[in-house]
Amino acid sequence: MRIVLIMVLSLLGCSGSIDEPVSYFNVETPRPFGYVNGDEIPQRIIIEIRSGISLQPGSLPAKGQINRWLNLNQVTVKQTGQRYQIDLLYQVFYAPLEVKSLTLPGFTIQLSQGEKSIGQNVPAWTFTLSPLRELVVRQTEQGEYMRPDSPPPLLANNQVLYGLAASLSVAVLIAAYLAYLYGCFPGMSRRTVFKLALRKLAGLSKADMEQALTVVHHALNSLNGQPLFFNRLGEFYRRNPEYLQINAQLAWFFNYSNRYFFSDGMIAVAQDLQQLKELCEQCRKIERGSQ
Incomplete structure (x- = not known):
């Protein structure tokens, strides 16, 4: 009998909380200090209500001027099931001469259940507002004392530097490769033999055919x-297969x-010298890797 009585009393004690229209209520506010004239102050209200209540x-407070120093700039309501998130954004327009306490006014949120109306109070919130300047302004020889402007923060430029370094590295490698192909490195004479041969052939004529043939043989x-x-x-082709194309x-x-060297009566003509130069030019292209 005693156990049954305890259970009945427990159910009666819990019945009040079950019938409460608001199951959760919280007001989230930022720091209550460190504000100056023109600052915005957000306030978030979380309220969860029972089913059947809206x-x-x-x-809710109307957007616009609340009083002579306070504006409500934004009112946003987000509903997720029976959970409401109310975001209010206030802005302060007050320039105190010293640190001053001000209060965001409280209000009552109305809930309805059929024809019945239920109120949930949002308490007032007090914060401090700081002056923009000192009450007694310091003076210097030049007049009113003013602190220098805060320097702008430097933007991180590591990515730009890395990109520049990578680009320069690629450019140097390409330049070195082109220089190698064009025979600009003295120690790599195998890449310049036909380049030098072409220079020598450029100043020769058909009368210098013996010298021209010697130049190509030497190359x-x-x-x-x-x-x-x-x-x-x-x-030669096994060691230099790229020259097989001009076999x-x-x-x-x-x-x-x-x-020319071992036959009697061989007469050189301009066409022969031109063909010799064309052979040397083809060898030069292969030497550079462009053919």
Whole structure:
């Protein structure tokens, strides 16, 4: 019997909380100090109500001027089921001569359940407002004392520096590669043999055919690392396969050279010298990697 009585009393004690229209209520405010004229002060109200009860938006403060020093700039209501989030944004227009306490006015949120109206009080909130300047302004020889403006914060430029360094590195590598292809490094003579040969051929005529043939032979020998003859072209191609594409021109060169040096009555013509220069130009393109 005693146990039954305890259970009945417990149910009666809980019945009041079950019938409460507001299951949760909280007012969130920022710091109550450190404000000056023109600052905005946010206030958030969280209220959770029982099913069947609704909030009356008309009971919330109206946007606009509250009093001579306080404005309500924004009123936002977000509803999630029976949970309401009310965001108010106040702005203060008061310039005190010293630190002063001010109060955001309280108000009552009206809730309705059918024809019945229920009120939930939002308490007033007190904060302090600071002056923009000292009550007694300091003076200097130049007049009224003013602190210098705060310097602007520096923007992080690490990404820009990294990008610049990467771009410069790529540019240097490309320049070095092009210089290598064009034979600008003295220690890499294998990349300049036909470049030098073309320079020498440029000043020769058909009357200098012997010298022109010698120039091309010297270039091929330098590239091969030893004297190059027609019957050793196969070995030359194995070491330098990129020159296989001009096999016909090289074969013509060696045949022409043999006839010129070892045949009687061989007469050089301008077309022969031009063909020799074209062969050297093709070798130069291969040397540079552009063919």
